[in-house]
Amino acid sequence: MSNPRIWNRKLHRWGAIATAIPFLVVLITGLLLQLKKQLHWVQPPEQRTEHTVPTVSMQQILDAARTVPEAKIATWADIDRLDVRPGKGMVKVAGVNHWEVQIDLATGAVLQSAYRRSDLIEQMHDGSWFHEAAKLWLFLPSAIIVLGLWVTGIYLFLLPFRARAQKQRKG
Known part of the structure; x- marks a missing residue:
């Protein structure tokens, strides 16, 4: 695994799988909280x-x-x-x-x-609804992994531009 591109893709793939459910919970509850003043069902x-x-x-x-x-x-x-x-x-x-x-x-x-419902949704959003330890031991690591996914995703996005620039310099 000396090739950083292969390592980066594997890290990106497994990180996405590991954080899928916690990230989906944070995403959906975050959307509901953004709209809590507009959705009377929430607040x-x-x-x-x-x-x-x-x-x-x-x-x-x-x-x-x-x-x-x-x-x-x-x-x-x-x-x-x-x-x-x-x-x-x-x-x-x-x-x-x-x-x-x-x-x-x-x-x-x-x-x-x-x-x-907004208080309950906030508890789900930060993980405390599931268990107090879920905030620190599930949702925090998921957030760190999602940050890593963002970094590796930007890297993967920029790779073709870098390759084209190198090709133009050589050619």
């Missing part, structure tokens, strides 16, 4: 109100989120995070079950509730 659209000054208490936010049965929010332990958007006059309450409740920051009224 619910953000509602707006005319109120830009928050006046509701944390307890009112919890009480409002409790009124949505699908969200299954009873205590603060059922909430993953709050995403406060004062410019839009609302707060997103993200449940640990991926259900999102949007609440008016001035009145405490529920503006919308819907299932939020």
